[in-house]
């Protein structure tokens with residue numbers, strides 16, 4: 001996949017179709033202001049600005065700020081990042097790995113109880129406090145077997161780590 005297409009696909013996955021449309025327009029231009037982008041896409045300026053901020057946080061776009069002497073305020077001119085998309089992918093993976101580690105710790109730190117009727121989940125402390133009865137529907141709680149979930153989290157984490165390492169050693 002060409003790196004521009006990879007960038008657009010990533011942006012769509014993370015920020016949605018409209019964000020991907022913004023990137024696609026920026027690909028063909030040197031730089032555009034918020035207003036110009038909104039005009040090109042027939043989108044609300046406020047929405048364009050919100051999406052641009054999201055794209056900036058994920059490092060898909062950069063901006064140049066210039067003072068408009070006529071109106072006396074600053075205008076922002078946006079362009080595509082010059083970072084390689086691979087680096088954005090790696091950063092993304094690192095964030096996902098952090099999230100998975102957090103979930104993994106949560107699952108393994110404590111024992112859980114679940115309501116067989118409504119599916120509500122409680123920590124052992126919460127369940128103890130409730131006398132092992134669901135707070136929502138009064139059903140008796142059952143110990144929650146999270147072995148499968150923990151195994152799945154572990155596997156996903158390992159896969160993520162392996163692909164990252166492979167990329168680092170091959171480049």
Ligand SMILES: [Zn+2]
Nearest residue numbers: 115118134137
């Ligand atoms: Zn319940």
